[in-house]
Amino acid sequence: MNMKKQKPKAIVVGGSIAGESCAKALVSAGWDVVVIEKTRGPPTQNPTGAGLGLDPLAQKIVQSWLHEPELLYNNTLPVTITENLATDGEKKISWVIGREEGAKYLTAYWADLHGLIYNTLPPEIFLWGHQYLSFCISEDKLTVKVRAKDLETDEIIEIVGDLLVGADGILSSIGRSILPDFKLRYTGYCAWRGVFNFSENDSETILGIRKSYPDIGKCLYTNIGSGSHIIVTELKKEKFNWVWYVNQPEPELKGNTTSVKVSSDMIEELHQRAEQVWLPELSRMIKETKDPFLNAIYDCDPLEKIIWDRVVLTGDAAHPTTPHSARSTNMAIIDAAVLGKCLEKWGPDHLYSALEEYQSIRKPVTSAQVLHSRRLGQMKQGLSIPGRERPFDPRTASLEDSEFIVVPPFDVVPPILDSIFRSA
Numbered sequence: 012m013n014m015k016k017q018k019p020k021a022i023v024v025g026g027s028i029a030g031e032s033c034a035k036a037l038v039s040a041g042w043d044v045v046v047i048e049k050t051r052g053p054p055t056q057n058p059t060g061a062g063l064g065l066d067p068l069a070q071k072i073v074q075s076w077l078h079e080p081e082l083l084y085n086n087t088l089p090v091t092i093t094e095n096l097a098t099d100g101e102k103k104i105s106w107v108i109g110r111e112e113g114a115k116y117l118t119a120y121w122a123d124l125h126g127l128i129y130n131t132l133p134p135e136i137f138l139w140g141h142q143y144l145s146f147c148i149s150e151d152k153l154t155v156k157v158r159a160k161d162l163e164t165d166e167i168i169e170i171v172g173d174l175l176v177g178a179d180g181i182l183s184s185i186g187r188s189i190l191p192d193f194k195l196r197y198t199g200y201c202a203w204r205g206v207f208n209f210s211e212n213d214s215e216t217i218l219g220i221r222k223s224y225p226d227i228g229k230c231l232y233t234n235i236g237s238g239s240h241i242i243v244t245e246l247k248k249e250k251f252n253w254v255w256y257v258n259q260p261e262p263e264l265k266g267n268t269t270s271v272k273v274s275s276d277m278i279e280e281l282h283q284r285a286e287q288v289w290l291p292e293l294s295r296m297i298k299e300t301k302d303p304f305l306n307a308i309y310d311c312d313p314l315e316k317i318i319w320d321r322v323v324l325t326g327d328a329a330h331p332t333t334p335h336s337a338r339s340t341n342m343a344i345i346d347a348a349v350l351g352k353c354l355e356k357w358g359p360d361h362l363y364s365a366l367e368e369y370q371s372i373r374k375p376v377t378s379a380q381v382l383h384s385r386r387l388g389q390m391k392q393g394l395s396i397p398g399r400e401r402p403f404d405p406r407t408a409s410l411e412d413s414e415f416i417v418v419p420p421f422d423v424v425p426p427i428l429d430s431i432f433r434s435a
Contacts, residue, residue: 018043019359022157022170024143024185025178026050028121029326029343031128033176034136035076036351042359044136045170047159051140053129054122061204062244062252063124064090064116064231064337068424068432069344073124075431076131086127087117088247092230095416097405100236100288105223108235108408109416116231116337118244118252120206124340141168143184146175148320155321173359175322176350178343181309182267183328189319195309197261198333198385200392201271202254202308203281205300210249216299219292220251227251233416235405236288238393243293251296254334255285258392262307271305278303308333310385313378318366325350330377335391336384336418342377345428349373352427372425380421390416 021037023030026048034044065073065087074080095109144158144167155175160167177185187193209217224232224243232243241255262271281303285294297303310331317329326343350369357365389396390403390412403412424432 019174019354019362020045020172021174021176022047022155022172023176023178024048024157025180025326025328026053026137026139027178027180027326028125028128028340029180029328029347030176030178031125031132032344032347033178033325033350034132035128036347037176037354038132038136039076040351040355042174042354045172046137047141047143047157047170048137048139049142049162051162053134053137053139054125061121061206061254062118062246062250063121063340064118064244065124065344066337066341066421067115068422068428069341070115070117071432072344072348072428073128076128078131082127083117086123086247087119088228088245090114090116090118090229090231090244092226093233093418094226094230095233095235095405097408098234098236098289099406103290105234105290108405114231118231118246120246120248120250120252123247143179145188146185146322148322152320173321174354174362177322177324177328178326178347179328181269181327181331183324184267185322186324186328189322190314193311193314195311195331198308198310198388198392199394200256200258200308200388201262202256202306202334203303204254204306205252205297205303206246207251207253207296207300208249209251216292216295220296223290223292233391234289234293235391235416237404237406239288240391241289241293253293253297253300255297256308256388256392257284258394262305264307269307269309271307273303273305277305308388310381313374313381316370317374318370321362323350323366323369329373330381332377332381333384333388335387336380336421338377338380338384338421341421342380345425346373346377348428348431349425352431356427368427372427376423376425383419387416387418 020043023046093111096105097108098105140162141159146157157170228245234241244252282298285297317324325346353365353369393402
């Protein structure tokens, strides 16, 4: 009697873009998947987050996952230009210190991208409202068991699988259980973030932004002041996205998050400082943005390993990074795709070979990108950098400096993903 071979099973911890990307890649590779996520439902029901940029490889991967690839373009805007501006806050003037054309990024709203990928997956694979507690590998090292708590009933459940994927972000509980001495590096600055919905706001503010940033809609603008910089881009559906990096002592964080609790006094101080530092058109948009939020910015030195027995880390859990090279989401999506293709190539009977190949492909690339992004942030924030005599000053930037602060394309396609890049 022929018995159908049971599919291998992966337990993914984390239901954000990194986790759902892993779920999609592993389902496509023929695996059964369970996703454990502590939030109580899909974030598409309550849009949160801000803007992000997708590079060409991540675009191709996401398109290969969608039932209708054109949906990606229906929810994003193409960015073909990046421009760096020096800003003198006292004189209220800006001037171009670097401009690159020919970029191939797409800007997306976080919740829109999450929803696109989520809608390609069976909803029953997600255990919403469940908090990961612990894992253990069986004595014969053939399975991994995960314990999680239902946050509504306090019931403890146990799930047994063949692989545990830690896609639970920069403060990864799985990573910390494996590496108890692991510590994040505070960068010296935080990021205020906001999305300005101009379908509901004064047209004068919109006209001011479009006058100050004539290529907005196809250009990513970086304004660099004295010890500070701010990114401005346009998103689909009448939104401007901005991210303002501010040097400050490390804030006190509460709970398992890098978000800082924001008070009305802090927002008022933000508005006052914007008037001092940026051009009037930009400070006005910041002031009129509803519910800006604040994140402390961390990264870490590259880990020596991102795989252990039947456990693998992906996304920010594997390589916490600063946002300056727009790598976090892109690395997470590419991690997921490479992991899926390695598992498909080697099959469940050769799991360790698959994980070793995943690590060998991704670790050198992500390590280099994390360190590049770190240096880029230090420069734009006017912080001291090893190997430089003095901090970067946009008002006196040399050609070499200006070339460095342009983000490289990071466009090398791993051979294992060639089929995706050619077909999508």
